[in-house]
Amino acid sequence: MSTPAYRRILLKLSGEALMGDDPYGINEKVVERIVGEIAEVSGLGVQIGIVIGGGNIFRGIQGAASGMDRATADYIGMLATVMNAMALSDAFRRHEVESRVLSALRIEQVVEPYIRARAIRHLEEGRIVIFAAGTGNPFFTTDTAAALRGAEIGAQIVLKATKVDGVYTADPQKDPTAKRYHRISFDEAIGRNLAVMDATAFALCRDIKLPINVFSIFKPGALRRVVMGEDEGTLVHS
Ligand SMILES: Nc1ncnc2c1ncn2[C@@H]1O[C@H](COP(=O)(O)OP(=O)(O)OP(=O)(O)O)[C@@H](O)[C@H]1O
């Protein structure tokens, strides 16, 4: 039997993907399916850190656009990611997979605070670690948190699980003529302003030579294929 291509990964899960076809919030059926796929990969012995987004609940930039103070709106966005992280962790519990939520904002009655050494210990013990509250700082995104936590835990790759099946020449949800890249360098992705991931995340991953694979979380089996080193989505490389 073939072995996984990676020993430790950082999976960035789009918050919006958790909505499924709902207009807002967390669709339990979708969460069940996604968690089942992650549990399968964990069962292969791959150590998994997850950064979860919050776009299904609240984005700071939208709050700011309707007059809210931007930093306040961003803190609300970070709290939204804590809710998603807790929902995900509870779904892992139902799959009898151990997970821990570590939050960059301190809410200790609810979840553990993020401590790097503790995160690494949980991973070594085979627990899935869910990093909540992004970087803990306003004006950032969970993409940047994924790059940061990926670097901190020594992940071999960041897997961006999103609503589209890779990086395109333009947003494929707006431009039906957009073409998908099989591979693309960080310099080209940044130079062309490809908005699938924010530029800060791309720049950090480029500087520390941490590759990113962008793939669709809606495609059954895609996560496993990426982890097994099969051709899936788009590889962003140095
Ligand atoms: N060049 C591009 N290639 C692929 N997707 C692109 C591109 N430009 C913009 N996008 C859009 O970027 C989105 C990916 O971002 P995603 O939905 O994962 O959001 P996020 O902000 O990272 O997560 P969340 O949903 O938690 O806020 C895709 O759904 C796609 O529509």
Ligand SMILES: O=c1ccn([C@@H]2O[C@H](COP(=O)(O)O)[C@@H](O)[C@H]2O)c(=O)[nH]1
């Ligand atoms: O480090 C961070 C991460 C996130 N935020 C805020 O949370 C929301 C939701 O995150 P997404 O990456 O958009 O899913 C984001 O819009 C920010 O408002 C943050 O401030 N700092």
